Amino acid sequence: MEAKARGYACPRCTVGRCTPQATIFADVYQGHLLSIPNSRAFVCDVCHFVEFEQELLDALWDELYGETAVDEVQPVARHKRESSYSEGSG
Numbered sequence: 001m002e003a004k005a006r007g008y009a010c011p012r013c014t015v016g017r018c019t020p021q022a023t024i025f026a027d028v029y030q031g032h033l034l035s036i037p038n039s040r041a042f043v044c045d046v047c048h049f050v051e052f053e054q055e056l057l058d059a060l061w062d063e064l065y066g067e068t069a070v071d072e073v074q075p076v077a078r079h080k081r082e083s084s085y086s087e088g089s090g
Contacts, residue, residue, distance in 0.1 A: 006041070007042070011049070013044060016044040017046075036060075067079065
């Protein structure tokens, strides 16, 4: 966790570094603009890719959908990058 707090290589451009910053979370929810200022996110210094902290997204999901929509709506699975090599191959 501490390593991520200092930043990490950008998963989109692979050149920049994503560092923690406060930014605006904005999305359209049921036809209305949802805007949350000063949201903690990791922003790439090169391509400006933004990745919001999972805790914010989880809290937002709970507020918007609660327990009633668990069976009807499921969050999109987080993208997990696989290593570029196969272990044991050689």
